[in-house]
Amino acid sequence: MTKRILLIANSYPNASHSYVNNDVEYLSSRARVLALSKRQPPAPFYSPFDFNFFDDYSQLELQARQFKPDFVLSWMLPNHFLARRVSEALDVPFALKTHTPDIFRLYKGWSRPLERLKTLVQSEDHVARSYRISMSSLARTARSPKLRGVYTIPALRPIFEDYFDSRVVFDMLPRFYTERFLNPAPNGGKLLVAGSLVNRRENQLTFADVLSSFAGAVDWFPVPTPGCLWMDVPNIPANVHIRHYAPPADMPATYKAYKAMLVIGRGKFSRGLSMSIIEAQAAGVAVIAPSLRPDFDRFVLDGGGYLFKDESEIPGILARIPEPGRRELGYAHAGRYDIAGLEQELALCGLVL
Structure with a gap:
């Protein structure tokens, strides 16, 4: 049976996001794929594949329920909570694919206290829209029974293994045609x-x-x-x-x-x-x-x-x-x-x- 994959992105189709574009194209040749993004791309191009946009989590979940995915794949670490919430709501597994600049959004200990405080008092959605990460929210994602993988370039694995079980942190390489x-x-x-x-x-x-x-x-x-x-x-x-x-x-x-x-x-x-x-x-x-x-x-x-x-x-x-x-x-x-x-x-x- 053909798999149905929901892919969450920041702004698909975006000419500068080759890694996401290649994922969507390749997966679409082997599965039914729907790419959903939080915002319109600043550098759009024509895409023959299925995609749409959402303003908030409720719109994401509504479209996801209509699509009925077997798996959720999410690009960019600040989107982690969206993947977790929709996966748990639909009872399907999910995996995260990270972007190298994501590491600059991780606040450990009491470093950068003002930024850390902001992520504690603001909603997950508000935090993610400004490309930041709530540590408490990330911890919930790391504990989710639906999490199957976190992908990163090999050099960043030790950093992500501080936040996720090392057994679900995998190497990710650039892939192209x-x-x-x-x-x-x-x-x-x-x-x-x-x-x-x-x-x-x-x-x-x-x-x-x-x-x-x-x-x-x-x-x-x-x-x-x-x-x-x-x-x-x-x-x-x-x-x-x-x-x-x-x-x-x-x-x-x-x-x-x-x-x-x-x-x-x-x-x-x-x-x-x-x-x-x-x-x-x-x-x-x-x-x-x-x-x-x-x-x-x-x-x-x-x-x-x-x-x-x-x-x-x-x-x-x-x-x-x-x-x-x-x-x-x-x-x-x-x-x-x-x-x-x-x-x-x-x-x-x-x-x-």
């Missing part, structure tokens, strides 16, 4: 920027000197905040072009215009294991990224990418690209994250398709 991006044809000569180039506090463009020294064109797609397209940011080099985001279906062809992709990240966990990195590697694009932590660094280097500790190193790296053999490393590395692996990951929590 490898064959759509694998393309050995020659790449163009432009530079793609992934991440925020704007220092919002100072309203200045970061990496301005590096980008202006690049001989070719530089394209920046400021997903997931299209409003950046209208920001008055001074000192943008003449060769830097701010582009409208591209819908997921356009990305395989879009990558082929670039010889390299510069990844922006500040802080140890400012990046997880980014989907854009393996997409670029599969498309023959050299990835240049900051050295953040051991697992992220390996993720870049295993695919033939380059690491820098200071932005002054970037021009020298760009001058070396392309290097023989690097593209082949990228193809091989990207192939390890094919979407088919999602099925084995979900089987760990008892969701067998």
Whole structure:
């Protein structure tokens, strides 16, 4: 019998949430799926799959009862209580899939006392809508008899095992449709920027000197905040072009215009294991990224990418690209994250398709 899976998201379909988009598409090929979100996406795209929105928990439960799911899968940790409540109400199991920035919402002990106090006195729904987490609510979720799994990137497992039984904490890797991006044809000569180039506090463009020294064109797609397209940011080099985001279906062809992709990240966990990195590697694009932590660094280097500790190193790296053999490393590395692996990951929590 075909399984019925309810997927709870923040804003599906959102062009910047590739991990959710790929989950919905793959699961829909093997099960009946309904994706329900708390808000409209800021960067929407056409999706042929079933989705809808809800304003509050009562609307979520009403739609869930009509759908009659066998399993609930929830993305983003602040949505944990929604998955728990609807699963317990419908007497079905649930699993949580986390996002790397979720760890910044976990308040342990008496650190950040004001934030902790707010989560104690405000409703679960109010807390979640501002992307925060109530520790008492999270504890109830961890104790729920319906909880079957909590997925996170391997580097964050020790952190999540402080909050959940280690037996239900599982590794999660980025999964994508490898064959759509694998393309050995020659790449163009432009530079793609992934991440925020704007220092919002100072309203200045970061990496301005590096980008202006690049001989070719530089394209920046400021997903997931299209409003950046209208920001008055001074000192943008003449060769830097701010582009409208591209819908997921356009990305395989879009990558082929670039010889390299510069990844922006500040802080140890400012990046997880980014989907854009393996997409670029599969498309023959050299990835240049900051050295953040051991697992992220390996993720870049295993695919033939380059690491820098200071932005002054970037021009020298760009001058070396392309290097023989690097593209082949990228193809091989990207192939390890094919979407088919999602099925084995979900089987760990008892969701067998």
